[in-house]
Amino acid sequence: MTEKIIEVQNLVKRYGTFTANDNLTFDVFKGEIFGFLGANGAGKTTAIRILCGLSAPTSGKVKVAGFDIYKETEKIKKNIGYMSQKFSLYEDLTVSENIRFYGGIYGLSIKEVKKKESELLARLDMAQARDKLIAGLPLGWRQKLAFSVAVLHDPKIVFLDEPTGGVDPITRRRFWDLIYEAASGGITVFVTTHYMDEAEYCNRVSIMDAGKIEALDTPENLMKKYNAANVDEVFVKIARQTDREDSTTNKLAI
Amino acid sequence: MITIDNISKSYSGTRALKNISLEVKDGELYGIIGPDGAGKTTLMRILMTLLLPDSGTAEMNGFNVVKDFRKVRQITGYMPGRFSLYQDLSVEENLHFFASVFGTTPDKNYDLIKDIYYQIEPFKNRRAGKLSGGMKQKLALSCALIHRPQILILDEPTTGVDAVSRREFWEMLKKLQQKEITILVSTPYMDEANLCDRVALIQNGQVLEVDTPDEIISKFKRKIIRVRSDEMYRLIQDLRNYEKADSVFAFGQYVHFTGKGDEVEPAELKKFLEYHRHQGIEAETIRPVIEDVFMELMQGENNVGTKKSGIERSIMDERRSMK
Numbered sequence: 001m002t003e004k005i006i007e008v009q010n011l012v013k014r015y016g017t018f019t020a021n022d023n024l025t026f027d028v029f030k031g032e033i034f035g036f037l038g039a040n041g042a043g044k045t046t047a048i049r050i051l052c053g054l055s056a057p058t059s060g061k062v063k064v065a066g067f068d069i070y071k072e073t074e075k076i077k078k079n080i081g082y083m084s085q086k087f088s089l090y091e092d093l094t095v096s097e098n099i100r101f102y103g104g105i106y107g108l109s110i111k112e113v114k115k116k117e118s119e120l121l122a123r124l125d126m127a128q129a130r131d132k133l134i135a136g137l138p139l140g141w142r143q144k145l146a147f148s149v150a151v152l153h154d155p156k157i158v159f160l161d162e163p164t165g166g167v168d169p170i171t172r173r174r175f176w177d178l179i180y181e182a183a184s185g186g187i188t189v190f191v192t193t194h195y196m197d198e199a200e201y202c203n204r205v206s207i208m209d210a211g212k213i214e215a216l217d218t219p220e221n222l223m224k225k226y227n228a229a230n231v232d233e234v235f236v237k238i239a240r241q242t243d244r245e246d247s248t249t250n251k252l253a254i
Numbered sequence: 255m256i257t258i259d260n261i262s263k264s265y266s267g268t269r270a271l272k273n274i275s276l277e278v279k280d281g282e283l284y285g286i287i288g289p290d291g292a293g294k295t296t297l298m299r300i301l302m303t304l305l306l307p308d309s310g311t312a313e314m315n316g317f318n319v320v321k322d323f324r325k326v327r328q329i330t331g332y333m334p335g336r337f338s339l340y341q342d343l344s345v346e347e348n349l350h351f352f353a354s355v356f357g358t359t360p361d362k363n364y365d366l367i368k369d370i371y372y373q374i375e376p377f378k379n380r381r382a383g384k385l386s387g388g389m390k391q392k393l394a395l396s397c398a399l400i401h402r403p404q405i406l407i408l409d410e411p412t413t414g415v416d417a418v419s420r421r422e423f424w425e426m427l428k429k430l431q432q433k434e435i436t437i438l439v440s441t442p443y444m445d446e447a448n449l450c451d452r453v454a455l456i457q458n459g460q461v462l463e464v465d466t467p468d469e470i471i472s473k474f475k476r477k478i479i480r481v482r483s484d485e486m487y488r489l490i491q492d493l494r495n496y497e498k499a500d501s502v503f504a505f506g507q508y509v510h511f512t513g514k515g516d517e518v519e520p521a522e523l524k525k526f527l528e529y530h531r532h533q534g535i536e537a538e539t540i541r542p543v544i545e546d547v548f549m550e551l552m553q554g555e556n557n558v559g560t561k562k563s564g565i566e567r568s569i570m571d572e573r574r575s576m577k
Contacts, residue, residue, distance in 0.1 A: 039416040040387040139291065165414060166442045168289030168457065169549050173503050180487045195443075196417055200506035201486065219507060230506055232417055239418040 003030040004063075005157050005188040006051060011060035013046050020046040021057070022211035030156070033179060033189045035199045037231075038208030039239045044192055047208075048159060051190070053077050065156040078107060081150035081158035085165040088146035091135040095126060098134060099149060106153035120148050140171040147178050157188040164193060176201055196232035205231065207238050214238045255280050256301065256405065256438060261310035263296055270296045272459045273310070278438055278452075283431045285450035286440040287548070293459040294440040295335060298409050301438070302332050315404055315436075328356070331403035333394050335410045341383030345374055345393055348382050349400060356401035366433060367396045370426055388419045395426065399435075406430065408439040412446065424449045444545040455548055462551040467544060474547045477516040480540045481509045481523060483532035492530050493523075503549060510546055511537075 006028035013021040020043045028034045038044045049055040051064055053073035062069035065079035089098050099120060103113030121127045124144055134142060143163070151158050160179070164172045176198065183189050183203075191202065199205050199219065206216040215222055215238055219231050226234045256278035263271040271293045278284040286294050299305040301312055303323035311318060317325045339348045349371070353360050364371075374389050374396070382393060391411060398406060408427075412420040424446065431437055439450070447453045448467045455462040455470070463470055483489045486504070493502040493511055500512045511523065520537040527535045 039418055040414075042416075139289075162414070166290035166410075168292075168442075168552065169444060169545050170503075170552060171289075176504060177490075180490075184487060194414065194416055194420075197504075197506035201504060235417050236421065239416070 005030050007063040009061040011062055012058045014058045019211050024213055026216055030188055031183050031186045033183045033202045035202035035205035036192045037199055037205055042208040043211040044208055079156050081155040083146050083150040083163055084161035085163055089134045094131050094133055096130045102149045102152055116152055143175050160191040162192055199231040209239055255315060257313045259311050261307045261312055263308050270459050274461060276454055280436055281434055283437045283451045285447055285453040287447045287453050288456040289442050292456045295409055298407050329403055330405045331398035333398045333408045333411055337390050339382045339394055342381055344379050344381055346378040348397055352397040353400045358401050363400055363402045366402055367399050371396045405436045410440050412441055444548055447544040457552055470547055471542055474542050476512050478540055478542045478546055479511045479520050479537055481511050481537045483527055484534040496526055
């Protein structure tokens, strides 16, 4: 794991006087499962939007899949995959239509899309569901398909934004099977979650708070460092610390 | 007290609730635990008189949710899953509005919401739409309590909320419970079951189990072996290929394993893993957690799903062996 897929140096993003990302520096490596954690409003979404080429930083050096975040956003978009819980597949399109639609969006040729489609349907054992609407599919299938579509164009990295929120415990674990499989095949996985047990499945996790990365290490090392039994405890220790700072600022505001 | 008797509800052919019967005692903190699509919201909307059941009856402190709907609305507070306050009214305006709808004033019941509201009071002139997630939640809870309800119904108050804010929210609920409010709360997070007096585990519109979290775990007879090694992904694959494996599920840094007929012993697993050259092996029998129980019950309820998963799994395994 030496090839860097994401390189971030001194990333700052300001909105007016508010600093959403405060001097972030980190790397993510090839084939790594990287957990991106943080409290609500810590600045995760801002950072992900920048890494996906959807928003430019105020300052700092950022490279994703080897491309520069200021000048090569279109190349970045072609080399990344994205999936969230809220938005992934079109419910009123069929399985096949969704695959073809995303294939087109990612710029694959008709021939490539056809080949990918039959491969994918065979692999997921979904050939018989090819003309079914997404709306009628069981959740577990939808999730699998959504993930497979997000990596249809063989991206170097896939961003998963709370992919398992509200999902039943078995489907949630099957989804992590897909993540492991993708990572072992060399795809880098950048994932956010509110399930702290899932944080422990990551090779490394970063914990953001109030715009800063407060901790970044393997789950084991974080537990040792914070003298915690699991990542949940680490998270609470870090976020509660800043909570106190927050309440002081609130008092000042009054 | 909430009495739910044989409630069913369908939406255009899909059965969202199938003969649900539950009883929530006075002053209880009662959890409805289940994933998206289990029927949690439908059940709560029926109790809140916002939806009519197809069959069955329900009573809130003796009032029927269909016939006595006005009375039911007076005695219950409701926090729906989606933020439902007026975004363009200020914090204070929202509170006054909800109080006046119920013919009361914020001052009259301030003691009830004080602990919660004081945290957002510094922002009382801010529009509700401009609040952070945690503050919105506190305002919504304050508004649901402003008429001093006897019963409080909370639909997934902690979904999408970070681990720290979730803890704080449960601490607030525990305090409210001491003020003799009956609380019915739903959540997809299995670990939150432990914070309730009693829980109903639900899936696909059916009740899988009802009891105190402790009892649910004590009743569960499967032997759970907690396993780890230094290579998580390979560990899961190897354990799944073990001929005596029944279920293999990741649990944070560990794997929870059940053997066929519960006949596998930790020592045996250790040997198996040593043979496959794993390092840093640990294996011990542990007391199950709610999530173990839920998954086992789910598989029992949903045999079709399990069969499919078998096929899916074997396809994945085949592909791996082809590589």
